[in-house]
Amino acid sequence: METKIYEGRVLSLSVYDVKVEGRKVRREVIKHRGAAAVLAFDEKKRIILVRQHRFPHGYVLEIPAGTLEKKEEPLRCAFRELEEETGYRAKKMTPLITYYPSIGYNTEVIHCFVASGSKKVSDLKLDEDEILSVVKLSPNKVLSMIRAGEIQDSKTICAVLAYAASHSL
Amino acid sequence: METKIYEGRVLSLSVYDVKVEGRKVRREVIKHRGAAAVLAFDEKKRIILVRQHRFPHGYVLEIPAGTLEKKEEPLRCAFRELEEETGYRAKKMTPLITYYPSIGYNTEVIHCFVASGSKKVSDLKLDEDEILSVVKLSPNKVLSMIRAGEIQDSKTICAVLAYAASHSL
Numbered sequence: 001m002e003t004k005i006y007e008g009r010v011l012s013l014s015v016y017d018v019k020v021e022g023r024k025v026r027r028e029v030i031k032h033r034g035a036a037a038v039l040a041f042d043e044k045k046r047i048i049l050v051r052q053h054r055f056p057h058g059y060v061l062e063i064p065a066g067t068l069e070k071k072e073e074p075l076r077c078a079f080r081e082l083e084e085e086t087g088y089r090a091k092k093m094t095p096l097i098t099y100y101p102s103i104g105y106n107t108e109v110i111h112c113f114v115a116s117g118s119k120k121v122s123d124l125k126l127d128e129d130e131i132l133s134v135v136k137l138s139p140n141k142v143l144s145m146i147r148a149g150e151i152q153d154s155k156t157i158c159a160v161l162a163y164a165a166s167h168s169l
Numbered sequence: 170m171e172t173k174i175y176e177g178r179v180l181s182l183s184v185y186d187v188k189v190e191g192r193k194v195r196r197e198v199i200k201h202r203g204a205a206a207v208l209a210f211d212e213k214k215r216i217i218l219v220r221q222h223r224f225p226h227g228y229v230l231e232i233p234a235g236t237l238e239k240k241e242e243p244l245r246c247a248f249r250e251l252e253e254e255t256g257y258r259a260k261k262m263t264p265l266i267t268y269y270p271s272i273g274y275n276t277e278v279i280h281c282f283v284a285s286g287s288k289k290v291s292d293l294k295l296d297e298d299e300i301l302s303v304v305k306l307s308p309n310k311v312l313s314m315i316r317a318g319e320i321q322d323s324k325t326i327c328a329v330l331a332y333a334a335s336h337s338l
């Protein structure tokens with residue numbers, strides 16, 4: 001049985017009373033449309049990141065990403081978000097890793113892609129409430145920031161470490 | 170300004186109307202106490218995982234983890250969850266990586282540790298609504314399951330890839 005608590009812009013919340021393996025359990029569940037995130041490199045093989053204000057955390061350095069629009073395919077969302085947030089257009093997007101950030105209570109799934117052939121084509125096209133700037137760093141610098149705990153965003157960590165595990169950075 | 174929407178067992182939800190860089194923005198924020206997760210190895214150097222029912226995803230293979238109790242230190246939580254969920258007691262816990270699963274709208278932070286000197290000391294002590302079993306797999310098998318998309322849980326991916334990036338697995 002689902003009890004709807006809240007339906008919002010980014011997420012909604014329901015409480016479920018369900019039976020699992022014969023036992024009655026109550027589960028609080030966040031529903032989220034999912035997101036796409038992009039590991040992209042500029043002409044000098046630096047990783048293209050965005051520095052963004054994330055309430056209540058403050059400024060956060062992360063790879064470009066955004067929530068899927070209604071009925072939007074993750075691949076299309078990846079192309080769109082990269083260009084909107086950084087002004088770079090990719091030639092190709094290759095699936096890298098797909099994961100659930102909080103599998104215990106959140107339906108959100110994040111589809112990470114690697115962009116190739118990225119070229120700067122425009123200025124940023126930000127949503128009205130997006131506050132961000134573009135930062136480019138060498139892969140080694142990003143890896144050392146992850147190791148030092150200076151980057152703590154799951155999509156950036158998952159994408160960069162998954163890429164590093166199968167490519168030499 | 171904060172508007173409280175829901176206060177639950179695992180999480181609560183508020184909507185904030187705030188000013189960021191001079192612009193008024195509305196943010197939906199999940200509040201969560203945070204969690205600890207443990208990358209532990211058995212006597213044969215296999216990774217100790219749990220197979221757990223996660224509504225609405227179904228059965229999920231993941232490293233042992235749990236929500237911090239009120240005022241509980243992440244380190245203490247890591248020792249406790251490893252023993253409760255797997256029956257293994259660690260000699261030592263070393264911080265591995267700390268990350269925000271959904272930095273855009275969720276305060277949850279997950280503290281991942283590497284356990285060393287783990288020994289089986291007891292049977293599982295599960296919470297009433299926990300439904301899980303222990304599975305031990307070689308590090309290479311876990312890595313190949315991450316690559317194949319058969320493990321899609323953020324804490325398992327972050328902990329295993331962060332460990333693999335600095336140790337030979």
